[in-house]
Amino acid sequence: xALKDALKxxxxxxxxxxxDYDLTMTxxxxxxxxxxxxxxxxxxxxxxxxxxxxxxxxxITLSIKQPADYFRLSDLWGEPHNGxxxxxxxxxxxxxxxxxxxxxxxxxxxxxxVQISPGMPExxxxxxxxxxxxxHISYFIVSxxxxxxxxxxxxxxSGQIDEIYATKLxxxxxxxxxxxxxxxxDSVSEIVTPFSKTGHAIEIAKGGRVNLxxxxxxxxxxxxYRNMFVLGDGTSDISQFAYARRKxxxxxxxxxxxxxxxxxxxxxxxxxxxxxxxIKPRNYREGSDLWNYMNQKIKVMLERACTFDPEFIDMxxxxxxxxxxxxxxxxxxxxxxxxxxxxxxxxISPPDDSE
Numbered sequence: 001x002a003l004k005d006a007l008k009x010x011x012x013x014x015x016x017x018x019x020d021y022d023l024t025m026t027x028x029x030x031x032x033x034x035x036x037x038x039x040x041x042x043x044x045x046x047x048x049x050x051x052x053x054x055x056x057x058x059x060i061t062l063s064i065k066q067p068a069d070y071f072r073l074s075d076l077w078g079e080p081h082n083g084x085x086x087x088x089x090x091x092x093x094x095x096x097x098x099x100x101x102x103x104x105x106x107x108x109x110x111x112x113x114v115q116i117s118p119g120m121p122e123x124x125x126x127x128x129x130x131x132x133x134x135x136h137i138s139y140f141i142v143s144x145x146x147x148x149x150x151x152x153x154x155x156x157x158s159g160q161i162d163e164i165y166a167t168k169l170x171x172x173x174x175x176x177x178x179x180x181x182x183x184x185x186d187s188v189s190e191i192v193t194p195f196s197k198t199g200h201a202i203e204i205a206k207g208g209r210v211n212l213x214x215x216x217x218x219x220x221x222x223x224x225y226r227n228m229f230v231l232g233d234g235t236s237d238i239s240q241f242a243y244a245r246r247k248x249x250x251x252x253x254x255x256x257x258x259x260x261x262x263x264x265x266x267x268x269x270x271x272x273x274x275x276x277x278x279i280k281p282r283n284y285r286e287g288s289d290l291w292n293y294m295n296q297k298i299k300v301m302l303e304r305a306c307t308f309d310p311e312f313i314d315m316x317x318x319x320x321x322x323x324x325x326x327x328x329x330x331x332x333x334x335x336x337x338x339x340x341x342x343x344x345x346x347x348i349s350p351p352d353d354s355e
Contacts, residue, residue, distance in 0.1 A: 012224065013135040014224070016229070017140070017229045020141075020232035020233060021141050021166070022144075023233040023235065025155055026116050026117060027256070028068075029071075029145075033113035034099075042070055043064050048061060048062065049061070050062075054077055073089050074086040074088070083192055084191060087146070087167055087188060094184060094186070107148035107185075112154065116155060118282070119285035119288065119291070123286075124155075137298075138223075139161050140165065140200075141155075141161055141164045141165065142165045142166075144197075144236045146167050147168050150166050167190065168191075169189070170189040171187075172187040173186055194237070197236065197239065198239050199212065205223045205228065225244065226247075228250070229252060231254055232252075232253065233253065233255065237272075238275065248310025248343065251277050252293070253279045254282040254290070255281065256281075257351060258351055258352065263350060263351050279346070279349065313334070
Protein backbone atom coordinates (compact mmCIF):
# COMPACT_ATOMS: atom_id res chain seq x y z
CA UNK A 1 0.00 0.00 0.00
CA ALA A 2 1.15 3.56 -0.68
CA LEU A 3 1.48 5.81 2.35
CA LYS A 4 1.22 8.82 0.05
CA ASP A 5 -2.48 7.97 -0.34
CA ALA A 6 -2.93 8.96 3.30
CA LEU A 7 -2.04 12.54 2.39
CA LYS A 8 -5.33 12.81 0.52
CA UNK A 9 -6.93 12.93 3.97
CA UNK A 10 -6.44 15.58 6.68
CA UNK A 11 -4.39 14.64 9.75
CA UNK A 12 -7.48 13.94 11.88
CA UNK A 13 -8.72 11.42 9.28
CA UNK A 14 -5.55 9.29 9.18
CA UNK A 15 -5.53 6.15 11.34
CA UNK A 16 -2.43 4.00 11.99
CA UNK A 17 -2.31 0.47 13.37
CA UNK A 18 1.10 -0.67 14.64
CA UNK A 19 1.33 -4.43 15.12
CA ASP A 20 3.87 -6.51 16.91
CA TYR A 21 4.21 -9.73 14.87
CA ASP A 22 4.94 -12.84 16.94
CA LEU A 23 1.92 -13.92 19.02
CA THR A 24 0.12 -10.77 17.90
CA MET A 25 -0.54 -11.52 14.24
CA THR A 26 0.63 -15.14 14.54
CA UNK A 27 -0.02 -18.16 16.76
CA UNK A 28 3.64 -19.14 17.00
CA UNK A 29 7.05 -17.50 16.90
CA UNK A 30 7.97 -16.67 13.33
CA UNK A 31 11.26 -18.62 13.57
CA UNK A 32 9.56 -21.93 14.45
CA UNK A 33 8.90 -23.23 10.89
CA UNK A 34 12.49 -22.48 9.89
CA UNK A 35 13.87 -24.10 13.04
CA UNK A 36 11.59 -27.10 12.46
CA UNK A 37 13.15 -27.56 9.00
CA UNK A 38 16.58 -27.66 10.66
CA UNK A 39 15.58 -29.38 13.88
CA UNK A 40 17.44 -32.66 13.45
CA UNK A 41 20.75 -30.85 12.99
CA UNK A 42 20.02 -28.53 15.92
CA UNK A 43 19.15 -31.43 18.18
CA UNK A 44 22.22 -33.46 17.16
CA UNK A 45 24.44 -30.50 17.96
CA UNK A 46 22.96 -29.22 21.20
CA UNK A 47 20.60 -31.69 22.91
CA UNK A 48 22.32 -33.14 25.96
CA UNK A 49 25.31 -30.78 25.71
CA UNK A 50 26.75 -29.86 29.09
CA UNK A 51 27.63 -26.21 29.63
CA UNK A 52 28.31 -23.83 32.47
CA UNK A 53 25.90 -20.94 32.74
CA UNK A 54 28.18 -17.88 32.38
CA UNK A 55 25.80 -15.78 34.46
CA UNK A 56 25.43 -18.09 37.46
CA UNK A 57 28.30 -20.56 37.18
CA UNK A 58 25.77 -23.39 37.38
CA UNK A 59 26.45 -26.50 35.29
CA ILE A 60 23.48 -27.44 33.12
CA THR A 61 22.54 -29.98 30.49
CA LEU A 62 20.82 -28.51 27.47
CA SER A 63 17.45 -29.99 26.57
CA ILE A 64 16.30 -29.40 22.99
CA LYS A 65 13.06 -31.33 22.48
CA GLN A 66 11.13 -29.00 20.17
CA PRO A 67 12.05 -26.20 17.72
CA ALA A 68 11.23 -23.35 20.13
CA ASP A 69 13.79 -24.77 22.59
CA TYR A 70 16.43 -23.29 20.28
CA PHE A 71 15.97 -19.94 22.03
CA ARG A 72 17.39 -21.51 25.20
CA LEU A 73 20.80 -21.37 23.53
CA SER A 74 20.95 -17.59 23.29
CA ASP A 75 19.11 -17.18 26.61
CA LEU A 76 21.99 -19.07 28.21
CA TRP A 77 24.66 -16.51 27.30
CA GLY A 78 22.64 -13.43 26.26
CA GLU A 79 19.79 -11.33 27.57
CA PRO A 80 16.50 -13.18 26.97
CA HIS A 81 13.94 -11.57 24.66
CA ASN A 82 16.21 -8.67 23.70
CA GLY A 83 16.06 -9.35 19.97
CA UNK A 84 19.84 -9.55 19.66
CA UNK A 85 21.16 -12.81 21.12
CA UNK A 86 19.07 -15.23 19.06
CA UNK A 87 20.06 -13.47 15.82
CA UNK A 88 23.76 -13.92 16.51
CA UNK A 89 23.16 -17.53 17.56
CA UNK A 90 21.46 -18.16 14.21
CA UNK A 91 24.23 -16.42 12.27
CA UNK A 92 26.84 -18.57 14.03
CA UNK A 93 24.93 -21.79 13.43
CA UNK A 94 24.38 -20.92 9.77
CA UNK A 95 28.12 -20.29 9.39
CA UNK A 96 28.84 -23.65 11.08
CA UNK A 97 26.47 -25.42 8.70
CA UNK A 98 23.97 -26.39 11.39
CA UNK A 99 21.28 -24.16 9.89
CA UNK A 100 20.69 -24.60 6.17
CA UNK A 101 19.13 -22.20 3.67
CA UNK A 102 19.82 -19.17 5.85
CA UNK A 103 19.16 -17.00 2.80
CA UNK A 104 16.50 -14.54 1.70
CA UNK A 105 14.67 -17.21 -0.30
CA UNK A 106 15.05 -19.84 2.42
CA UNK A 107 13.76 -17.60 5.19
CA UNK A 108 10.89 -16.25 3.11
CA UNK A 109 9.82 -19.80 2.26
CA UNK A 110 9.86 -20.70 5.97
CA UNK A 111 8.02 -17.50 6.87
CA UNK A 112 5.19 -18.50 4.56
CA UNK A 113 4.54 -21.53 6.79
CA VAL A 114 4.03 -19.67 10.07
CA GLN A 115 0.63 -20.20 11.67
CA ILE A 116 -1.17 -16.85 11.55
CA SER A 117 -3.92 -15.68 13.89
CA PRO A 118 -7.62 -16.25 13.14
CA GLY A 119 -8.98 -13.65 10.73
CA MET A 120 -5.59 -12.56 9.41
CA PRO A 121 -4.84 -11.18 6.86
CA GLU A 122 -8.48 -10.69 5.83
CA UNK A 123 -8.96 -8.35 8.80
CA UNK A 124 -6.65 -5.78 7.22
CA UNK A 125 -8.60 -5.56 3.98
CA UNK A 126 -12.03 -5.70 5.65
CA UNK A 127 -11.21 -2.91 8.12
CA UNK A 128 -10.11 -0.65 5.28
CA UNK A 129 -13.28 -1.49 3.38
CA UNK A 130 -15.39 -0.75 6.49
CA UNK A 131 -13.99 2.80 6.66
CA UNK A 132 -13.54 3.50 2.95
CA UNK A 133 -13.90 7.20 2.08
CA UNK A 134 -14.32 8.09 5.78
CA UNK A 135 -10.64 7.92 6.74
CA HIS A 136 -7.34 6.37 5.65
CA ILE A 137 -6.05 3.36 7.57
CA SER A 138 -2.36 2.44 7.47
CA TYR A 139 -0.74 -0.76 8.78
CA PHE A 140 2.76 -1.21 10.20
CA ILE A 141 4.60 -4.21 11.63
CA VAL A 142 7.29 -3.50 14.22
CA SER A 143 9.03 -6.69 15.32
CA UNK A 144 12.22 -7.96 16.96
CA UNK A 145 12.03 -10.77 14.38
CA UNK A 146 13.71 -11.17 11.00
CA UNK A 147 12.53 -9.12 8.05
CA UNK A 148 12.63 -11.93 5.44
CA UNK A 149 10.61 -14.27 7.67
CA UNK A 150 7.87 -11.64 7.94
CA UNK A 151 8.09 -10.74 4.25
CA UNK A 152 7.36 -14.35 3.32
CA UNK A 153 4.15 -14.53 5.37
CA UNK A 154 0.68 -14.41 3.89
CA UNK A 155 0.17 -11.23 5.92
CA UNK A 156 2.98 -9.37 4.14
CA UNK A 157 2.11 -10.99 0.83
CA SER A 158 -1.47 -9.73 1.12
CA GLY A 159 -0.31 -6.30 -0.04
CA GLN A 160 -2.02 -4.60 2.89
CA ILE A 161 1.06 -3.75 5.00
CA ASP A 162 2.52 -0.28 4.49
CA GLU A 163 5.86 -0.83 6.20
CA ILE A 164 7.76 -3.55 8.05
CA TYR A 165 10.32 -2.65 10.72
CA ALA A 166 12.33 -5.72 11.70
CA THR A 167 15.92 -6.94 11.90
CA LYS A 168 17.61 -6.75 8.51
CA LEU A 169 20.19 -9.39 7.59
CA UNK A 170 23.05 -8.94 5.14
CA UNK A 171 25.52 -10.97 3.05
CA UNK A 172 28.71 -9.18 4.07
CA UNK A 173 31.10 -11.67 2.45
CA UNK A 174 29.32 -11.15 -0.83
CA UNK A 175 29.67 -7.38 -0.47
CA UNK A 176 33.36 -7.25 0.46
CA UNK A 177 34.76 -10.35 -1.21
CA UNK A 178 32.55 -10.56 -4.25
CA UNK A 179 31.37 -14.08 -3.41
CA UNK A 180 28.50 -14.95 -5.68
CA UNK A 181 25.65 -17.44 -5.62
CA UNK A 182 25.87 -18.33 -1.92
CA UNK A 183 23.32 -15.77 -0.75
CA UNK A 184 23.82 -16.88 2.86
CA UNK A 185 23.29 -14.20 5.44
CA ASP A 186 26.35 -13.68 7.62
CA SER A 187 25.69 -10.36 9.37
CA VAL A 188 23.14 -7.77 10.46
CA SER A 189 22.64 -4.37 8.84
CA GLU A 190 19.95 -3.16 11.25
CA ILE A 191 18.50 -4.69 14.40
CA VAL A 192 15.23 -4.06 16.22
CA THR A 193 15.14 -4.46 20.00
CA PRO A 194 12.19 -4.09 22.40
CA PHE A 195 13.42 -0.64 23.38
CA SER A 196 14.01 0.55 19.80
CA LYS A 197 10.39 -0.23 18.93
CA THR A 198 9.51 3.11 20.53
CA GLY A 199 11.78 4.89 18.06
CA HIS A 200 9.91 3.29 15.19
CA ALA A 201 6.58 4.46 16.64
CA ILE A 202 7.97 8.01 16.67
CA GLU A 203 9.25 7.53 13.13
CA ILE A 204 5.82 6.42 11.97
CA ALA A 205 4.08 9.36 13.65
CA LYS A 206 6.51 11.86 12.15
CA GLY A 207 6.38 10.42 8.66
CA GLY A 208 9.79 8.81 8.24
CA ARG A 209 13.29 8.46 9.61
CA VAL A 210 14.37 11.74 8.07
CA ASN A 211 12.09 13.50 10.57
CA LEU A 212 12.95 11.35 13.60
CA UNK A 213 15.01 13.94 15.46
CA UNK A 214 13.23 17.03 14.17
CA UNK A 215 11.18 19.27 16.42
CA UNK A 216 7.85 19.35 14.61
CA UNK A 217 4.58 21.17 15.15
CA UNK A 218 1.56 18.99 15.82
CA UNK A 219 -0.04 19.66 12.43
CA UNK A 220 3.20 18.67 10.64
CA UNK A 221 3.03 15.09 11.91
CA UNK A 222 2.03 12.36 9.50
CA UNK A 223 -0.12 10.68 12.15
CA UNK A 224 -1.66 12.12 15.29
CA TYR A 225 -0.68 9.80 18.16
CA ARG A 226 -4.30 9.97 19.28
CA ASN A 227 -5.25 8.24 16.00
CA MET A 228 -2.83 5.37 16.49
CA PHE A 229 -3.39 1.84 17.80
CA VAL A 230 -0.53 -0.30 19.09
CA LEU A 231 -1.22 -4.04 19.31
CA GLY A 232 1.06 -6.58 20.95
CA ASP A 233 1.23 -9.59 23.25
CA GLY A 234 3.49 -7.69 25.66
CA THR A 235 6.64 -9.82 25.43
CA SER A 236 8.67 -7.12 23.66
CA ASP A 237 6.21 -4.24 23.74
CA ILE A 238 6.37 -2.70 27.22
CA SER A 239 8.37 0.45 26.42
CA GLN A 240 6.48 1.09 23.19
CA PHE A 241 3.16 0.56 24.98
CA ALA A 242 4.13 3.04 27.70
CA TYR A 243 5.32 5.74 25.31
CA ALA A 244 2.39 5.48 22.91
CA ARG A 245 -0.21 5.44 25.67
CA ARG A 246 1.31 8.56 27.20
CA LYS A 247 0.87 10.23 23.82
CA UNK A 248 -2.79 9.26 23.65
CA UNK A 249 -2.64 6.14 21.44
CA UNK A 250 -4.89 3.15 22.10
CA UNK A 251 -2.90 0.19 23.41
CA UNK A 252 -4.35 -3.29 22.90
CA UNK A 253 -2.80 -6.35 24.54
CA UNK A 254 -3.77 -9.58 22.81
CA UNK A 255 -3.63 -13.21 23.88
CA UNK A 256 -4.50 -16.64 22.38
CA UNK A 257 -8.22 -16.33 21.84
CA UNK A 258 -9.36 -19.68 23.27
CA UNK A 259 -6.89 -20.02 26.15
CA UNK A 260 -7.88 -19.35 29.75
CA UNK A 261 -4.24 -19.78 30.76
CA UNK A 262 -3.07 -17.12 28.28
CA UNK A 263 -5.81 -14.78 29.48
CA UNK A 264 -4.80 -15.24 33.11
CA UNK A 265 -1.13 -14.67 32.24
CA UNK A 266 -1.69 -11.33 30.52
CA UNK A 267 -4.41 -10.16 32.93
CA UNK A 268 -2.19 -10.71 35.96
CA UNK A 269 0.92 -9.19 34.38
CA UNK A 270 0.94 -5.72 35.93
CA UNK A 271 3.61 -4.40 33.56
CA UNK A 272 1.34 -5.14 30.61
CA UNK A 273 -2.04 -4.33 32.17
CA UNK A 274 -0.94 -0.91 33.43
CA UNK A 275 0.01 0.06 29.88
CA UNK A 276 -3.04 -1.25 28.00
CA UNK A 277 -6.35 0.42 27.24
CA UNK A 278 -7.72 -3.00 26.33
CA ILE A 279 -6.91 -6.70 26.64
CA LYS A 280 -8.57 -8.76 23.92
CA PRO A 281 -8.57 -12.31 22.54
CA ARG A 282 -6.31 -12.64 19.48
CA ASN A 283 -9.20 -13.16 17.08
CA TYR A 284 -9.34 -10.83 14.08
CA ARG A 285 -12.45 -12.36 12.50
CA GLU A 286 -15.19 -9.96 11.49
CA GLY A 287 -17.66 -9.67 14.35
CA SER A 288 -15.15 -10.75 17.01
CA ASP A 289 -14.65 -8.75 20.21
CA LEU A 290 -11.41 -7.31 18.84
CA TRP A 291 -13.05 -6.40 15.52
CA ASN A 292 -15.90 -4.62 17.31
CA TYR A 293 -13.56 -2.79 19.69
CA MET A 294 -11.38 -1.52 16.83
CA ASN A 295 -14.34 -0.21 14.88
CA GLN A 296 -15.87 1.43 17.93
CA LYS A 297 -12.62 3.26 18.76
CA ILE A 298 -12.02 4.36 15.17
CA LYS A 299 -15.49 5.95 15.27
CA VAL A 300 -14.60 7.66 18.56
CA MET A 301 -11.34 8.96 17.07
CA LEU A 302 -13.04 10.40 14.01
CA GLU A 303 -15.73 12.12 16.10
CA ARG A 304 -13.28 13.49 18.69
CA ALA A 305 -13.75 17.16 19.55
CA CYS A 306 -11.54 17.23 22.66
CA THR A 307 -8.14 18.94 22.37
CA PHE A 308 -6.97 18.29 25.93
CA ASP A 309 -3.36 17.07 26.08
CA PRO A 310 -3.40 13.27 26.63
CA GLU A 311 -0.08 13.42 28.47
CA PHE A 312 -1.82 15.16 31.37
CA ILE A 313 -4.47 12.43 31.39
CA ASP A 314 -1.75 9.77 31.54
CA MET A 315 0.09 11.59 34.34
CA UNK A 316 -3.17 11.89 36.25
CA UNK A 317 -3.83 8.16 35.80
CA UNK A 318 -0.36 7.39 37.19
CA UNK A 319 -0.75 9.91 40.03
CA UNK A 320 2.32 11.80 38.82
CA UNK A 321 0.99 15.37 38.70
CA UNK A 322 2.79 17.40 41.37
CA UNK A 323 1.07 20.75 40.81
CA UNK A 324 -2.27 20.73 42.62
CA UNK A 325 -3.79 23.37 40.30
CA UNK A 326 -2.99 21.27 37.23
CA UNK A 327 -4.31 18.18 38.99
CA UNK A 328 -7.57 19.99 39.67
CA UNK A 329 -7.86 21.14 36.05
CA UNK A 330 -7.42 17.56 34.82
CA UNK A 331 -9.91 16.23 37.37
CA UNK A 332 -12.57 18.76 36.36
CA UNK A 333 -11.97 18.03 32.67
CA UNK A 334 -12.41 14.29 33.20
CA UNK A 335 -15.79 14.85 34.86
CA UNK A 336 -17.19 16.29 31.64
CA UNK A 337 -15.17 14.60 28.84
CA UNK A 338 -16.24 11.11 27.76
CA UNK A 339 -13.36 10.90 25.27
CA UNK A 340 -10.64 11.36 27.89
CA UNK A 341 -12.46 9.09 30.33
CA UNK A 342 -12.27 6.44 27.62
CA UNK A 343 -8.49 6.64 27.83
CA UNK A 344 -8.62 5.60 31.49
CA UNK A 345 -11.09 2.72 31.67
CA UNK A 346 -9.58 -0.62 30.61
CA UNK A 347 -11.63 -2.95 28.40
CA ILE A 348 -10.80 -6.54 29.33
CA SER A 349 -12.41 -9.48 27.54
CA PRO A 350 -12.24 -13.15 28.53
CA PRO A 351 -11.38 -15.94 26.07
CA ASP A 352 -13.50 -16.43 22.97
CA ASP A 353 -14.53 -20.04 22.50
CA SER A 354 -16.01 -19.49 19.03
CA GLU A 355 -14.57 -21.38 16.08
